[in-house]
Amino acid sequence: MAQVWARLDDVCVRYGPKIVMQNLSLDIVEGAITCIIGLSGAGKSTILRLLNGLKKPDTGRVFVHGEDITTMRESELIDLRRTIGFAFQFSALFDSLSIGENVALPLREHTKKPAAEIKKIVSETLESVGLAHVEDRYPAELSGGMVKRAGFARAVVTNPQAVLYDEPTTGLDPIITHVLTDTIVKLRRRLNGTAVVVSHDLDSIYMMADYIAMLFEGAIVAYGTVDEIRRSPNPIVQQFLQGSEVGPIPI
Amino acid sequence: MRVLDEVGRGTTNVFAYAGGAAELLADSVRFIVGLRIRFRETSDQAYLLGVQSLSIVLLTSLFTGMVFSLESAVQAVEYGVGNLVGGAVAFSTARELGPMLSAVVVAGRTGAAIAAELGSMVVTEQIEALQSLGLSPTRMLVVPRLLALIVMLPLLTILADIVSILGGMWVANIYAHISTESFVTSARSVLPFTDVLKGLFKSVVFGIIIAIIGSYQGLQTRGGAAGVGKATTGAVVTAIILIFVFNFALSYVLFGGS
Numbered sequence: 001m002a003q004v005w006a007r008l009d010d011v012c013v014r015y016g017p018k019i020v021m022q023n024l025s026l027d028i029v030e031g032a033i034t035c036i037i038g039l040s041g042a043g044k045s046t047i048l049r050l051l052n053g054l055k056k057p058d059t060g061r062v063f064v065h066g067e068d069i070t071t072m073r074e075s076e077l078i079d080l081r082r083t084i085g086f087a088f089q090f091s092a093l094f095d096s097l098s099i100g101e102n103v104a105l106p107l108r109e110h111t112k113k114p115a116a117e118i119k120k121i122v123s124e125t126l127e128s129v130g131l132a133h134v135e136d137r138y139p140a141e142l143s144g145g146m147v148k149r150a151g152f153a154r155a156v157v158t159n160p161q162a163v164l165y166d167e168p169t170t171g172l173d174p175i176i177t178h179v180l181t182d183t184i185v186k187l188r189r190r191l192n193g194t195a196v197v198v199s200h201d202l203d204s205i206y207m208m209a210d211y212i213a214m215l216f217e218g219a220i221v222a223y224g225t226v227d228e229i230r231r232s233p234n235p236i237v238q239q240f241l242q243g244s245e246v247g248p249i250p251i
Numbered sequence: 252m253r254v255l256d257e258v259g260r261g262t263t264n265v266f267a268y269a270g271g272a273a274e275l276l277a278d279s280v281r282f283i284v285g286l287r288i289r290f291r292e293t294s295d296q297a298y299l300l301g302v303q304s305l306s307i308v309l310l311t312s313l314f315t316g317m318v319f320s321l322e323s324a325v326q327a328v329e330y331g332v333g334n335l336v337g338g339a340v341a342f343s344t345a346r347e348l349g350p351m352l353s354a355v356v357v358a359g360r361t362g363a364a365i366a367a368e369l370g371s372m373v374v375t376e377q378i379e380a381l382q383s384l385g386l387s388p389t390r391m392l393v394v395p396r397l398l399a400l401i402v403m404l405p406l407l408t409i410l411a412d413i414v415s416i417l418g419g420m421w422v423a424n425i426y427a428h429i430s431t432e433s434f435v436t437s438a439r440s441v442l443p444f445t446d447v448l449k450g451l452f453k454s455v456v457f458g459i460i461i462a463i464i465g466s467y468q469g470l471q472t473r474g475g476a477a478g479v480g481k482a483t484t485g486a487v488v489t490a491i492i493l494i495f496v497f498n499f500a501l502s503y504v505l506f507g508g509s
Contacts, residue, residue, distance in 0.1 A: 049379075085383075088376045092380035
């Protein structure tokens with residue numbers, strides 16, 4: 001039986017009066033790529049923030065490696081976050097730092113490695129995401145796809161146990177989308193860890209996912225392998241996958 | 252009932268704001284006491300927030316000293332007390348005008364810059380990125396700005412005091428023919444050195460106010476570009492009001508009736 005890396009247990013989240021998650025439960029399998037799909041604003045990105053403790057649920061619990069992170073103090077959460085990489089939707093690179101400095105930041109702050117070694121690791125990590133020789137350039141000088149990959153490099157440079165990707169291919173052309181999808185698969189293999197990807201891009205999801213979870217109206221309405229989801233009899237899933245206006249999902 | 256609701260909500264918001272800002276200050280102090288300081292970032296901020304404010308602080312101080320002298324010197328000579336003008340200018344500059352004016356000018360320039368920068372980092376997820384890397388935004392961003400202003404605002408105030416007094420001396424000499432020697436003698440006899448130090452202590456407090464309010468407003472930014480604008484305005488207005496309030500309280504405590 002597959003090991004569970006993280007578990008959302010009966011989680012409720014609300015933003016003001018809006019209920020985003022209601023009694024949501026989900027297991028994230030260790031060593032696999034789990035993709036979360038759903039409508040815009042359904043709360044997919046919130047799941048990622050729950051998994052690394054950036055957001056606390058209003059009720060319910062979140063377990064990572066069996067430990068309840070909802071009761072952790074901030075100092076414990078900081079230790080936890082060092083084991084989880086996070087690639088943000090718009091990369092969230094620090095615009096006052098060069099690409100090299102961005103990627104080096106977690107190593108400089110969390111390790112006592114000498115500068116030469118950090119430089120070597122940064123070069124290797126950037127190379128592993130297909131970005132060689134951009135260390136001295138600034139985020140504003142790179143294309144959208146390159147910035148995304150630099151964000152990936154920063155997320156994985158400390159060899160985390162898991163990496164969370166928030167909409168990694170949104171707004172990019174099909175070729176770059178393919179490159180990034182391939183990069184996510186390769187990085188997961190290289191780290192031998194877990195990946196959770198929030199995305200709308202079905203082609204990309206079919207290419208990389210081991211498991212897919214569909215979020216609808218605050219709950220997981222379908223969960224399974226790519227084949228299971230594609231063959232799901234659930235009309236909500238089928239309407240979403242086909243992009244149809246007709247069906248139970250209100251437009 | 253609606254009015255009471257509004258008053259109640261407003262009061263709650265004020266206390267929540269004060270609590271949040273105090274918590275940010277306490278967090279920052281914890282990092283400073285634990286010597287978890289990023290020195291390079293702090294010196295960069297000292298340059299950006301302090302050195303780059305120098306020209307505007309000196310200009311406003313120069314003209315304030317000059318206008319103060321212009322208004323008082325001719326009158327003083329008419330009443331036969333021209334020998335007191337130097338003392339009046341130095342006294343008011345070192346105790347009140349120097350620290351206050353420098354703080355207000357720096358709050359306008361620097362408080363806005365801090366709030367805008369941190370606010371932009373919030374809306375572009377850079378603050379969340381720091382947290383997701385296991386780094387504290389307080390240590391990485393707030394502490395360097397706080398330390399920079401604690402050091403730089405008193406230094407700016409010293410220069411502002413000097414320029415303001417020199418400007419006053421020049422105008423007193425040109426318009427009221429008060430000699431430089433008389434002006435300096437009066438200033439030295441009226442202004443004890445401890446008053447200058449107390450004025451600089453005020454600057455330290457004002458520096459803390461500007462850094463913490465700017466940072467807090469920035470970190471509380473919500474809602475994109477409009478939110479950044481709101482945070483920036485809020486930082487400047489709140490910091491200036493607090494500077495006036497704390498100036499009164501500090502003058503009362505430090506100088507009493509003297």
